[in-house]
Amino acid sequence: MSVDEKTVRRIAHLARIAVTDAEVPHLQGELNAILAFVEQLNEVNVEGVEPMTSVTPMTMKKRQDGVTDGGYPEKIVQNAPATEDNFFLVPKVVE
Amino acid sequence: MTELTHLTIAEARDGLKAKTFSATELAKAHIAAVEKARALNAYVLETPEKALAMAKASDEKIAKGEGRPMEGIPLGIKDLFCTEGVVSTAGSKIIGNFTPPYESTVTQNLWNDGAVMLGKLNMDEFAMGSSNETSAFGPVVSPWRREGSNVSAGAAGQIEGTHLVPGGSSGGSAAAVAAHLCLGATATDTGGSIRQPAAFTGTVGIKPTYGRVSRWGTVAFASSLDQAGPITRTVRDAAIMLRSMSGPDAKDTTCVDMPVPDYEAAVTRGVKGLKIGIPKEYRVDGMSPEIEKLWQQGIEWLRAAGAEIVDVSLPHTKYALPAYYIVAPAEASSNLARYDGVRYGLRENGKDIVDLYEKTRAAGFGREVKRRIMIGTYVLSAGYYDAYYVRAQKIRTLIKQDFEKVYAEGVHAILTPATPTAAFGIGEKGSGDPVEMYLNDIFTVTVNMAGLPGLAVPAGLDAQGLPLGLQLIGRAFDEETLFAVGQVIEDAAGRIKLPTPWWA
Numbered sequence: 001m002s003v004d005e006k007t008v009r010r011i012a013h014l015a016r017i018a019v020t021d022a023e024v025p026h027l028q029g030e031l032n033a034i035l036a037f038v039e040q041l042n043e044v045n046v047e048g049v050e051p052m053t054s055v056t057p058m059t060m061k062k063r064q065d066g067v068t069d070g071g072y073p074e075k076i077v078q079n080a081p082a083t084e085d086n087f088f089l090v091p092k093v094v095e
Numbered sequence: 096m097t098e099l100t101h102l103t104i105a106e107a108r109d110g111l112k113a114k115t116f117s118a119t120e121l122a123k124a125h126i127a128a129v130e131k132a133r134a135l136n137a138y139v140l141e142t143p144e145k146a147l148a149m150a151k152a153s154d155e156k157i158a159k160g161e162g163r164p165m166e167g168i169p170l171g172i173k174d175l176f177c178t179e180g181v182v183s184t185a186g187s188k189i190i191g192n193f194t195p196p197y198e199s200t201v202t203q204n205l206w207n208d209g210a211v212m213l214g215k216l217n218m219d220e221f222a223m224g225s226s227n228e229t230s231a232f233g234p235v236v237s238p239w240r241r242e243g244s245n246v247s248a249g250a251a252g253q254i255e256g257t258h259l260v261p262g263g264s265s266g267g268s269a270a271a272v273a274a275h276l277c278l279g280a281t282a283t284d285t286g287g288s289i290r291q292p293a294a295f296t297g298t299v300g301i302k303p304t305y306g307r308v309s310r311w312g313t314v315a316f317a318s319s320l321d322q323a324g325p326i327t328r329t330v331r332d333a334a335i336m337l338r339s340m341s342g343p344d345a346k347d348t349t350c351v352d353m354p355v356p357d358y359e360a361a362v363t364r365g366v367k368g369l370k371i372g373i374p375k376e377y378r379v380d381g382m383s384p385e386i387e388k389l390w391q392q393g394i395e396w397l398r399a400a401g402a403e404i405v406d407v408s409l410p411h412t413k414y415a416l417p418a419y420y421i422v423a424p425a426e427a428s429s430n431l432a433r434y435d436g437v438r439y440g441l442r443e444n445g446k447d448i449v450d451l452y453e454k455t456r457a458a459g460f461g462r463e464v465k466r467r468i469m470i471g472t473y474v475l476s477a478g479y480y481d482a483y484y485v486r487a488q489k490i491r492t493l494i495k496q497d498f499e500k501v502y503a504e505g506v507h508a509i510l511t512p513a514t515p516t517a518a519f520g521i522g523e524k525g526s527g528d529p530v531e532m533y534l535n536d537i538f539t540v541t542v543n544m545a546g547l548p549g550l551a552v553p554a555g556l557d558a559q560g561l562p563l564g565l566q567l568i569g570r571a572f573d574e575e576t577l578f579a580v581g582q583v584i585e586d587a588a589g590r591i592k593l594p595t596p597w598w599a
Contacts, residue, residue, distance in 0.1 A: 001482075003473070015428060015472040016435070016449070017465055018457035027469065030529055034470055037530045038417040038483070044490055051488035052495065055319055055546030056306045056571060061348045075196040079439035088437050093448050 001039075002032045099124035100275040104168055104332040105359075107278055111157055111167045118157065118167030118211065122150035125169045125213055129276050131599040134254050135236045137261075137271040139174055140182055141214040149211040156209060165339050166209030171277035173268050174215040175222055176202050176323075177312040181212075185314040186220040186230040186264075189459025190440040199312025200344045201281060201323050208339040213277050217267030220461045221431065222288055222316045225535040226524065227266025229463040234521055237261040238274035238594045239296060242560040248598050259518045259561070262292030262535075268326045269296040273593050279327040279336045283313060285320045286419055287514075287539030290551035293326050294513035294564030297553045297591035299333045299581070300326040302539075304572045305546035306351040308337075309344035317426035318349075320419075320543040329590070330552060330581040334358035337574065353572065361575035362582045366400045369580065372407035372506040377538060379413075379515065385557045386512045393510055393554055393565045396587035397580065407506060409497040414490050415541040420533060421474050421487035422544075427464075428471025434459060466529060495545040502570050508580050511538050513551040513564035542568050550577040552584050553591040562591050 003011070008028045012019040019027065073086035082089035099121050102110065110116055126143045146169060153167035177183045177195035184191050198206075206212075219229040227235040237259040240246045246256035261270040265282035269292035272280050282289040284302035293300030301324045308323045315321060325336035338358045344350040373394060378387070398404050436442035436455030443454035460468070474483035501509065515537055525532030542549035548569045553562050565584060569577045 011469050011473045015468050016452040018453035033528050046489040049489040051485050052491040081442035091448050
């Protein structure tokens with residue numbers, strides 16, 4: 001399978017990465033090179049094979065469902081580019 | 096006496112204990128070496144004050160006879176590990192000013208054992224790369240040069256000539272260890288990022304079994320493949336350092352609740368009675384004859400030391416790399432969704448929230464990272480998920496079964512080359528076709544896909560005087576056998592003579 005320019009733009013939008021018109025043909029070439037490389041996986045008979053979900057067999061660890069951490073909102077927001085009263089600031093999203 | 100920066104971790108530990116020198120002297124010698132080696136660009140951040148304060152605390156512990164396993168040992172930390180109050184960038188502009196308010200479990204374990212931090216090490220952006228060329232802070236210069244090469248230290252603290260890459264993504268870690276800018280370094284490995292740079296720089300690197308080391312506080316790339324490990328100058332040092340890095344962690348549910356063995360004790364076990372598998376599928380087209388010869392040499396060394404050598408087959412080997420380039424980007428596209436310009440890092444304002452996200456991510460991520468996020472987004476998108484992602488995960492099951500069959504036949508470890516070639520020059524690979532660069536990981540990536548431990552150990556030099564490495568692949572959670580076999584190779588090959596500091 002290969003992707004056209006329109007698909008490249010759609011993927012970029014899904015990935016939330018702005019692309020310029022000049023970047024699109026280049027990205028298209030690179031993505032198609034990778035897609036051509038992974039094409040060989042179609043040779044493998046995977047009938048009846050379970051997809052891997054956990055590489056090391058283990059049971060999920062569980063802990064008591066209780067609060068063990070927190071109470072420091074100023075630390076949570078300390079690296080944010082824009083905050084007010086320990087809230088993250090974003091452009092208006094609801095009209 | 097050997098220069099303090101040229102000691103192994105084991106020698107430094109013994110010297111500190113015997114009070115031959117102090118932790119402060121050891122730290123100062125390294126701080127000076129790091130300052131003189133800035134042209135290599137191995138460190139993105141030096142923390143000399145922190146190093147001296149930690150060394151002072153170590154000296155006090157040693158004076159009281161309370162020295163811990165890594166007491167006073169100066170280390171470099173890959174910039175993928177979050178360090179409290181110390182900028183941690185993952186090699187990316189998008190979190191170029193990120194100061195974590197917490198400490199990763201791996202680094203905390205090392206500090207709890209007395210280790211000293213010299214600074215943060217350069218790396219490929221978000222650990223995506225095999226040459227350290229994708230770092231937002233510039234490539235790392237390998238301390239190695241081809242014989243007769245034109246690379247030299249220029250007048251303005253710049254490197255002149257076309258230098259070699261140290262490998263990646265843990266390129267800063269490997270270069271710093273090889274150039275004697277720390278006694279050991281933390282590193283991480285998603286597809287070969289510990290073992291390939293170790294092989295390129297004549298150092299030892301181990302990627303432990305998935306689950307052996309906590310991933311908490313380590314910036315995520317592909318969560319089902321990522322695992323941290325050490326890069327050091329000897330097999331014994333890797334054993335010492337891995338023991339300190341490992342252990343159960345309630346903060347990471349994929350980190351196993353298993354006791355950590357005394358890896359150092361396993362180093363001298365030898366290989367008598369061990370069955371070592373040689374997989375025929377690793378004889379790939381385009382492999383350099385020197386690598387082929389090195390592999391044969393490794394087989395003979397192990398046989399001479401008493402191991403039984405058997406031919407084995409891992410039939411799905413060739414599909415590991417293409418399957419990896421579906422699974423790893425898919426997980427990366429999901430993990431890296433968090434860099435949105437809202438909670439931390441770079442922000443480029445836009446006309447609305449989506450515009451803000453798109454502009455921030457376009458400005459903050461480098462080309463390789465964008466490419467992988469986009470591939471991951473595509474293979475997870477509606478209509479393609481089964482054809483790509485589910486199929487790749489099924490093939491991953493087959494790759495793991497290949498190893499399980501071989502181990503069920505009594506094989507204790509598998510010997511392969513670590514890389515298909517020696518180190519290459521900057522700009523030589525991957526400029527046109529990204530797959531050319533990806534092929535570097537052809538021997539290492541299977542190990543991540545199967546969650547197994549893998550050790551890279553230097554085994555010789557090529558005709559150009561560059562180091563070559565062999566890889567040992569073990570059974571799950573049997574790192575001890577890898578250390579035992581690795582030591583036999585190190586003894587037979589002799590320690591690689593590392594480059595003299597032409598950069599200083």
